[in-house]
Amino acid sequence: MQGLGRAVEFLATLAIIVAVGFWGRLMLSGLERHRAISAALLALAIFGTILALRRDYRGPSDGARLAVTRDIAYLAALMLVLWAVTAPARWVSGSALVMTEVAIIFDAFTRVVTRT
Numbered sequence: 001m002q003g004l005g006r007a008v009e010f011l012a013t014l015a016i017i018v019a020v021g022f023w024g025r026l027m028l029s030g031l032e033r034h035r036a037i038s039a040a041l042l043a044l045a046i047f048g049t050i051l052a053l054r055r056d057y058r059g060p061s062d063g064a065r066l067a068v069t070r071d072i073a074y075l076a077a078l079m080l081v082l083w084a085v086t087a088p089a090r091w092v093s094g095s096a097l098v099m100t101e102v103a104i105i106f107d108a109f110t111r112v113v114t115r116t
Helices: 002-033 035-057 064-086 090-115
Strands: none
Touching: 002 035, 002 064, 002 090, 035 064, 064 090
C-alpha cells in the first residue's frame, strides 16, 4: 500500500510540474486579472512559508538544512509570483514560473532523498 501512495504522489507532482510548465502563463494572467485578491492570498502564503521556515530552522538537525532550503525555494517562488502579479513584466513572470518549477522539483527530490 505504501508503494501505491508513493506512485500517486509522484504522478501528482509530475502533473503539477507539467501544468505549471505548459499553462503557467495562463495561470499568472488569471492571477493578474484579480490582482488585489491574488496579492492578499500570496502575501498570506508568504507569511505561512516564513512561519514554516522558522519552524524547520528550529527543528531537529537531521533534516533541518534540507527543509530550510526547500522552504526558501518556495518562499522565493511565492515572492516572484507576487511580484509578477503586482508589477507584471515579461522577465518577472518567466522568473516566477521557473522558480516555481525549481521549488516543486526540489521538494520532490527532498522527499525521495529523506525516504531512503
